[in-house]
Each structure stands twice: as structure tokens, then as C-alpha cells.
Amino acid sequence: MDGFAPLLVTFSSPGGHSSTHTIYCKAHSLKKTSEHTPNGRTLFTLGWPPYVTKRCLEEVFSRAGHVSHVILQLRGALMEDTECGDGFKVGYVVMSSKCEVTSALKLCSLSSPLPCTLTSLGLTLWVKHYTSNRPSLDMLESSVAIVMEKHDLRVKAGKEERMKAAAPDEDGWITVTSRGNRRKLSDEPAGKGRKQKKKELVNFYSWQLREGQRTEIAKLRQHFEEDKLRVANMRAARRFKPY
CATH class of the missing domain: 1.20.5 (Single alpha-helices involved in coiled-coils or other helix-helix interfaces)
Structure with missing residues (x-):
């Protein structure tokens, strides 16, 4: 990739799972400067897997100096800072000085991958995300009970309204509607x-x-x-x- 330098990062978890990915880095520079990603002090990176967090980026690039802050977002998003998502991510790493950005780019020349520790990885992480994004059985039963209770109240109100309409008024008259029950007059x-x-x-x-x-x-x-x-x-x- 033009202008990008490859950086090998190995992600590992306490459970013994590990995965190595290639991260692409370059100095971030735009014609219109931004206070969140200032020119000269920002490192633009992409290729981060879906399970990484801001702490991972800070751990990797803190070897080159002090990391001021990190912006992590899904690839293609417009400066939407988020750690959630199912796709690969891009990261803006803002260092304290321009010299630290140069030092961070020199990490790409290392032959061995840089280690990064995660709390969970692989199947354990996917199961955690799956369970966190779906309601529990008790919550589901509670939601269904609330919906059914509202439905029963609507049915009861409609029945009472029909019975009230079918009852004779003070003068003995009964209002006949098109939804009234039809009875047979013969067998x-x-x-x-x-x-x-x-x-x-x-x-x-x-x-x-x-x-x-x-x-x-x-x-x-x-x-x-x-x-x-x-x-x-x-x-x-x-x-x-x-x-």
C-alpha cells in the first residue's frame, strides 16, 4: 500500500489463544487541520481486527513514546469514535510530539511481531459478544408477559365497548352496528x-x-x-x- 508501512502485531489472551495481524501505518496529514487529529502528531493506522480496543493501540505505540489519545472507528465511518462493531477498524493514534510519531513508524521495521494482550480472544470473545447483545431468558419472558398483558387489556376493552353498545339506552333503544352478532331465527x-x-x-x-x-x-x-x-x-x- 502506497505510503503505508506494515507493522506485525500478535494478539494473545490469558486462555492461550493468539492471532497475528498486519497493521498498516503512516503519518496522518490533511490540508485542513483538526484538533482531534493534529497534523504532525497523528499516526493513521488501519487493519485492526474487530476485537481490538483503544487500550491495545495504546499498548502497542506506547513503546515509541507517550500516547495522548486514540480514536478507533469502523472502516468507512466518518470520525465516529467507537470500539464496537463486527468489521475491521482504523485508528488515529495521537502522540505527544512529532518525534514520537517518527519513532512509532520505526516500529514497523522490526522483524518480530509486537505483543498485545487481550482479556479474551477467539471463540470466547465471540460468545461473550453474542450473550451481551442478546437478552436473557428472564428478560425475554418479562417482555413477552408485558406485551400479552397489554393485548389482553385491549381485547377486554373492546369486548366491554361492544357490550356497552349492545345494551339498551334509557328509552329502550338498542344501537345496531354492522359488527353485531347475527342470530338464526329458525333451526x-x-x-x-x-x-x-x-x-x-x-x-x-x-x-x-x-x-x-x-x-x-x-x-x-x-x-x-x-x-x-x-x-x-x-x-x-x-x-x-x-x-
Whole structure:
């Protein structure tokens, strides 16, 4: 990597686990200076594994001088100081003087890795992170109990509201809503009752149609007889009467 110097660091834990990583370092310099990462006194490093802490960086670079402070963040984050995260991290190590930054870069020329001690590493550390990020069984049961209690209260309130709406008022009137319970008025199956009503309805309209046809025929006959009488009167009025 252009401008970076490799630094070997071996991370070990009291349980006997160890892991060696290559950390890349260079002097941090920007056109716009910052009070958190001043130019000349800041060392920019990357490649730190997810389980490292600020104490690790201080332990590694304190061999070159006094470490003023450390900013540790996930790679790609915008100056968000954090020790948590599942990805590899970048670190800004601020030394007390420019000479100490030069001394810190000389550590990269060492042939043997620099040791760094961690409280836990490997599977032990992952199990610790897993258990710390998830609630315990007692906490989960408590949360479920609270949710179910709120649900029961909502159901009870809705039931009481429906019963109150179905009760008659002072004048004996009952407000009927679309969500009211529908009761059967007979023991016959619902399908059979609907079919019988439909059949009766069809028969009623057929009878009404026949009665309408009979009435129309009677009116036509009456008009026919009236027209016959009118024609006969007109013919009688048109006869020639010489005397």
C-alpha cells in the first residue's frame, strides 16, 4: 500500500489463544487541520481486527513514546469514535510530539511481531459478544408477559365497548352496528332458507307477470270494442239521406 508501512502485531489472551495481524501505518496529514487529529502528531493506522480496543493501540505505540489519545472507528465511518462493531477498524493514534510519531513508524521495521494482550480472544470473545447483545431468558419472558398483558387489556376493552353498545339506552333503544352478532331465527340450515326465499321470490314475480298480462289483454279488448262502436257511429253518420 502506497505510503503505508506494515507493522506485525500478535494478539494473545490469558486462555492461550493468539492471532497475528498486519497493521498498516503512516503519518496522518490533511490540508485542513483538526484538533482531534493534529497534523504532525497523528499516526493513521488501519487493519485492526474487530476485537481490538483503544487500550491495545495504546499498548502497542506506547513503546515509541507517550500516547495522548486514540480514536478507533469502523472502516468507512466518518470520525465516529467507537470500539464496537463486527468489521475491521482504523485508528488515529495521537502522540505527544512529532518525534514520537517518527519513532512509532520505526516500529514497523522490526522483524518480530509486537505483543498485545487481550482479556479474551477467539471463540470466547465471540460468545461473550453474542450473550451481551442478546437478552436473557428472564428478560425475554418479562417482555413477552408485558406485551400479552397489554393485548389482553385491549381485547377486554373492546369486548366491554361492544357490550356497552349492545345494551339498551334509557328509552329502550338498542344501537345496531354492522359488527353485531347475527342470530338464526329458525333451526333450518342457512343455505336451505336462502334457497326457499329465492324460490318464493321467483314465483311471486311470475304470478305478478301473469296478472299484468291478463290486465293488459282486458284493456286491449275494451279498447277494441270501443273502437268498433266508434267506427260504426262514423259509418252511420256518413250515410246519404236524400229526404
